[in-house]
Amino acid sequence: VDRVRTPSLDSSSSAGLPSPSSYFRVVVLGATGVGKSSLIGEMAGDTQSDTNDVTDDNDNVLVSVHLDDEESTVELIDCPVDTSMDALRPDAFLVVYSVSDRKSYLTAAEVTRHLRYDLGTDRTVYLVANKTDLRRQQRVTTKEGEQLAAKFDCRFLETSAVLRMNVDTLLVRVLENIRGQLSPPGE
Numbered sequence: 755v756d757r758v759r760t761p762s763l764d765s766s767s768s769a770g771l772p773s774p775s776s777y778f779r780v781v782v783l784g785a786t787g788v789g790k791s792s793l794i795g796e797m798a799g800d801t802q803s804d805t806n807d808v809t810d811d812n813d814n815v816l817v818s819v820h821l822d823d824e825e826s827t828v829e830l831i832d833c834p835v836d837t838s839m840d841a842l843r844p845d846a847f848l849v850v851y852s853v854s855d856r857k858s859y860l861t862a863a864e865v866t867r868h869l870r871y872d873l874g875t876d877r878t879v880y881l882v883a884n885k886t887d888l889r890r891q892q893r894v895t896t897k898e899g900e901q902l903a904a905k906f907d908c909r910f911l912e913t914s915a916v917l918r919m920n921v922d923t924l925l926v927r928v929l930e931n932i933r934g935q936l937s938p939p940g941e
């Protein structure tokens with residue numbers, strides 16, 4: 755995976771703000787305990803303590819991703835469900851549930867329904883089934899995840915933050931989807 759984490763903000767602060775066309779905001783939603791903070795930390799490449807975390811004023815993580823010869827900064831926003839999305843204007847949403855927690859799947863269903871129907875967003879929504887390492891405690895099937903994603907026009911990915919499974923893939927696919935919604939294929 756061709757991903758580079760920025761160890762500090764030095765380069766971007768000396769060069770001024772990143773160009774708006776390469777700066778994307780991704781809001782991470784979902785019930786408490788599903789692994790939102792863990793996923794954000796792992797996507798930022800944070801393997802030990804939070805000494806390498808790059809945070810902005812809101813303690814959100816900035817990740818620099820080099821993909822297809824282009825550098826993008828992705829801001830991962832750990833977001834309480836009741837925050838006003840209108841003000842945030844994110845480029846994409848991650849809706850996370852835990853496969854070991856049936857209630858968190860129902861919360862994810864409500865959140866995705868809200869994003870599509872109440873908020874009416876046409877942005878990328880990624881449904882993320884986390885904790886797939888907990889096979890024996892699994893309470894939500896892959897098929898149920900896929901069905902929910904199909905119902906609300908979401909992408910779907912199974913992850914394990916603790917095993918770092920599909921964590922880089924998630925970051926790369928979200929970025930690809932954001933870029934794809936900016937410019938039609940072929941341009």
Ligand code: GDP
Binds near residue numbers: 885
């Ligand atoms: P948040 O409330 O959604 O931010 O969830 P956290 O990231 O704080 O994680 C809640 C708990 O679940 C913590 O104890 C994490 O270590 C654990 N956790 C997070 N991701 C995974 C995972 O993929 N697998 C397992 N087994 N535990 C996880």
Ligand code: MG
Binds near residue numbers: 790832
């Ligand atoms: Mg958290």
